[in-house]
Amino acid sequence: MMRSLYSAVLGMRGFQTKMDVIGNNIANVNTVGFKASRVMFHDLMSQTLSGATAPGNTTGGSNPQQVGLGVGLASIDTPMTPGAPMMTGVPTDLAIDGNGFFVVQLPDGATQAYTRAGNFHIDSNRNLVTSEGLFVLDTGGAPIQVPDNTKSVSIDKNGNVNCLLDDGTTQTAAQIGLANFANPEGLQKIGNNLYVETTNSGTADVQAPNQGVFGSITSGALEMSNVDLTNEFTEMIIAQRAFQANARTITSDDQMLQEVVNLKR
Template sequence: MLRSLYSGVSGMRGFQTKLDVIGNNIANVNTIGFKGGRVMFKDILSQTVSGVSAADENRGGVNAQQVGLGVSLAAIDTVHTAGSAMTTNVTTDLRINGDGFFAVGTTDQVDAPYLTRAGNFTLDANRNLVNAEGLHVMGADGGGPIVIPDDIVAFSISQNGSIMGVNAAGETVDTGQKIGVVKVVNPAGLEKLGGNLYQMTANANPDGAIEVTAAANPETGTGTIISGQLEMSNVDLTGEFTEMIIAQRGFQANSRIITTSDEVLQEVVNLKR
């Protein structure tokens, strides 16, 4: 069989995956805290027809003759650039201005919480600060789940994550709790779990360690917390539609390679009638 036939098949498979990623990006254009993906390709090991010969006193060197065998996926990266800010003026809506992730989980996940950039949090009936799926928002420095005290009439969240409240007497009090932020060395190494959640891996942080610290910490480089705002998706529709055109034309070009290879094989079959 012709090598070009299989090269065309590999190209179509690659561009199909690229279209899948683009489709997912566009579907999540309005998802809070979503980070878009991109597909990178690499060539498959080439077949050597003739090898290299070195130059000597009488003759110059000869380059190798190699035929490529197609394309394969090199990586599907998650691009962790910041999304635009959306102002909601809701106290429990939080946005991280800079690097870092919120830590959320169940009460038995204090040491290994999930990570998220989606800060659309609310208070449940027990005054726990939770996300849309009921997972607790973890406090800094091992503080555990954030719980707003019963004697607090109103509260606010500062840029370092401190929760300040106003009691019945109108006095401003510090609840002693801070919203936790996790710094990740390689955010692209996190594993997506769905529901705007990520899971720590050994390639995201050394040994997969999670340290929930306070925001605006110069030692760890965590960003500040902005209350009353949400981080929108970082998907750029203009770029996605452009990449869609490129992927579509690439798919069509590779299908043409298959069609042409088929016509060549048909001519070979028809040599003997």
């Protein structure tokens, strides 16, 4: 059978995966804090028909003759480029201006997850939580709770949760923690705008906002998705044409094989 037939099949599979990623990116164009993914390919091993030869006294050298055996999926990357901020005016809506992730506690009570989506609110127990009800953690890894006698809550660029009390005094209830990683692209998505650390992301370094490499907090704003629709639709066209080209290769191979079969007639 023709090598090009199998190479084309691998090409179609690869571009099917690329279309899956593009479709997911476009679907999340308005998802707060979402980070778009991209697909990278690499060529597979090549069959060597003849090796290279060195130059001699009477002849020059020759290059190796190789036939490639298709394409493979090299990686699905998630660049952590920032999304544009959207002003909401809600004091508990938070955006990170710079590096870092909010730290939240998963329902098992022991595992921490990380997010760039800051659409938080205060629940009936006065805890600062995500839209799914997960506790937002402070710099020490504890849930953030505001006093019962709070008139209003404001959060400054350093992540301080400042509460105006009934008696007119102000109390800082907690300081929001931010996590940073040696390789943020190594984080693993688990849904609901959440990431967990992996062996390639490195462990979380949790610090206060607006110091060192950590970004500052903008209250009353949300970080939007970093999906670039212009780029996504361009990549969609490229993936579609590449898929069609690989399908055309299979059609041409089929016609050539049919000619071979018909040689006996």
